[in-house]
Amino acid sequence: MSEPSTPLMRQYTAIKKEHPTALLFFRLGDFYELFFEDAVVAAKELQITLTSRNKEKGIAVPMCGVPYHAAENYISKLIRKGFKVAICEQMEDPRLAKKIVRREVTRVVTPGTAVDSGLSSEDNNFLAAVVEQEGRAGLAALDLSTGEFRATEFTGDEAARRIGDELQQLRPKEILYASSAPLFDARVPVEGKGGAAWRQELGFAETPLDDWVFSPDHAIPLLENHFGVLSLEGFGLAGKPAAATAAGAILYYVRSTQRGKLDHVDRIGFYERQNCLVLDAVTVRNLELIEPLFAGTDAGITLFRCVDATVTPMGKRLLRAWMLRPSINLGEIGARLDAVEVQVRDLVGREELRRALDGIFDLERLLSRVTLETANPRDVLALAASLARIPAVRKGLAKFAAERLRELWDLTDELGDLRERIERTVIPEPPLSLSDGGVIQSGIDGELDQLRELSRNSKQYLAEVEQRERQR
Structure with a gap:
């Protein structure tokens, strides 16, 4: 890397030194830019155009970029390929900055810490x-x-x-x-x-x-x-x-x-x-529990695919975990079989419960993104839509006498107050990013409503101020 010649590149170099093993997504306006070796690697892996910066000074700095609103898709591709990505954001409004805009790395995404919606619903990460x-x-x-x-x-x-x-x-x-x-x-x-x-x-x-x-x-x-x-x-x-x-x-x-x-x-x-039946990797592969024995074979022949009738992502992961670590606890096995038996005997009740579960999004991962502050407005609405299904799920569980299903019914909180608050606060069709604005409904916050009114009718507001000043 050549010696930085501008304040911007000196800032970039200082931040890159703190994250030498990660690809640095450096926010510049509406784009995340990558420079030097990072740009060469990203352009190759993402199949995007590699350009250069400061050619007029005789210094060809490799450079490529992606739009910030589409960055998550590009980041997901890099993570799936095993790369680490450091996301460097602008920490102040460029229009208000007196010198160079202050920037900081807000998070580092790695293959083991990814929480985006591109993760497979069947597998743990x-x-x-x-x-x-x-x-x-x-x-x-x-x-x-x-x-x-x-x-x-x-x-x-x-x-x-x-x-x-x-x-x-x-x-x-x-x-x-x-x-x-x-x-x-x-x-x-x-x-x-x-x-x-x-x-x-x-x-x-x-x-x-x-x-x-x-x-x-x-x-x-x-x-x-x-x-x-x-x-x-x-x-x-x-x-x-x-x-x-x-x-x-x-x-x-x-x-x-x-x-x-x-x-x-x-x-x-x-x-x-x-605590469970030990299945080593050879056994799992030879029995074709999760993956086919031979590459290129249809995955539908595996035991997991044959028995998987789950309707939620959480159910798929739980079934996979149970299959890889079968319980040897007699009480646990009996409780599961009792729950299966009562549902086999009641076809109508079982189908009603399945319909209630169908449409529930990946609650575990939605809640994780909310906690980690990476959720977007649509994730929040997906959470509310999933919570709206809980009353029907509890109603379906109440029809069965099996102890395991009764325990689930008793432990399930409908969280109606949380769902109503989300629906009352977020507009029905929000933008993908919170930074795009227009996410919160009118009437929720007086100060926000006032600021919106000023932004929409600024000329009228200035004219009224001018009129008042003239009358003084």
């Missing part, structure tokens, strides 16, 4: 962290888009291999690890493969972090503070330092890359392999 300390191997995984958070820990000579097996089942999009500890190098066999082979097969992004991030003295208190507890015993993590450390490292990473709160991440579950 896990961000994982692995820790090896004092003969223990810990693994934690967070799906930021749904709030699902889990951790486990292994000991003994087989600990690293078992972590590898778990990763093959979870298939995280990104893995965090301490920079001084190579992530499962070639000496670690998984399914008879070297570390490099299975890493390439899974296709996850690797993110090394400073060693202190994985220090128990840093990570465990961070986890306790997040959940507001003095001990992690209630989550099953007491005496599991490696698992808790991995979970704390994930929290640190998410907080350092995302804006907004993490209120939707309100619990973590410790799990052990003996």
Whole structure:
């Protein structure tokens, strides 16, 4: 990269130094621009035109850009290809800036922290962290888009291999690890493969972090503070330092890359392999539970496709999780079968419940985007539309006597007040972006109504002011 010659490029270079491993989307007016090597990579991956800047000075700076209102689609493409994207916004109105516009990176989107609507509704988008300390191997995984958070820990000579097996089942999009500890190098066999082979097969992004991030003295208190507890015993993590450390490292990473709160991440579950029927990656593949055994084969032959009659994205993910980790708890199995039995016997009631569920959007991911402050006005209306289906769902559940379905009926809150507030506040057909304006209905906020009136009738307002001044 050549020495910056203008204030703008000096600002860009300073921000880029803070995020050297990410493609920097640098906001300039109505576009996000990329420069230097970032521009070359983005132009190739996104199939957009590569131009140059400052040609008249004899310095050809590679450059490309995308419209800000369409940026999410381009960012999603880059994330799916394994890149990280730092989004740098203008923090003040360019018309009011006395010098160069102040800019800051507001969030960093990575393969493991993506929450956009382009994610597959069937799969979790896990961000994982692995820790090896004092003969223990810990693994934690967070799906930021749904709030699902889990951790486990292994000991003994087989600990690293078992972590590898778990990763093959979870298939995280990104893995965090301490920079001084190579992530499962070639000496670690998984399914008879070297570390490099299975890493390439899974296709996850690797993110090394400073060693202190994985220090128990840093990570465990961070986890306790997040959940507001003095001990992690209630989550099953007491005496599991490696698992808790991995979970704390994930929290640190998410907080350092995302804006907004993490209120939707309100619990973590410790799990052990003996809590379910253990299915290793070879078994899952050979039984064709989720994916066909041979590439190019129709996915419809898998067990998941054959039995999947779910009507909501949450149901699809839950079915997939149950299929990969079948319960061995007799009470749990009995409760599920009882719920199935009563619905099989009542065709009309079952279809009414299915119709009530049909039309519910991905509530988990909608709520995550709201919490992380990445939701747009249409996401908020989709949330309200989904909440509007809850009364019908509760009515459908009330017809069945199975204990599991009665529990669900009792636990379900219709949230009518929240739905009514959204419908009362947001116009029926809002723009895609909040920055486009015109999202809030009239009569909600007096000051907003007054400002709108001024913007629409500014000439009349000025004429009235002029008339008053003349009469004084």
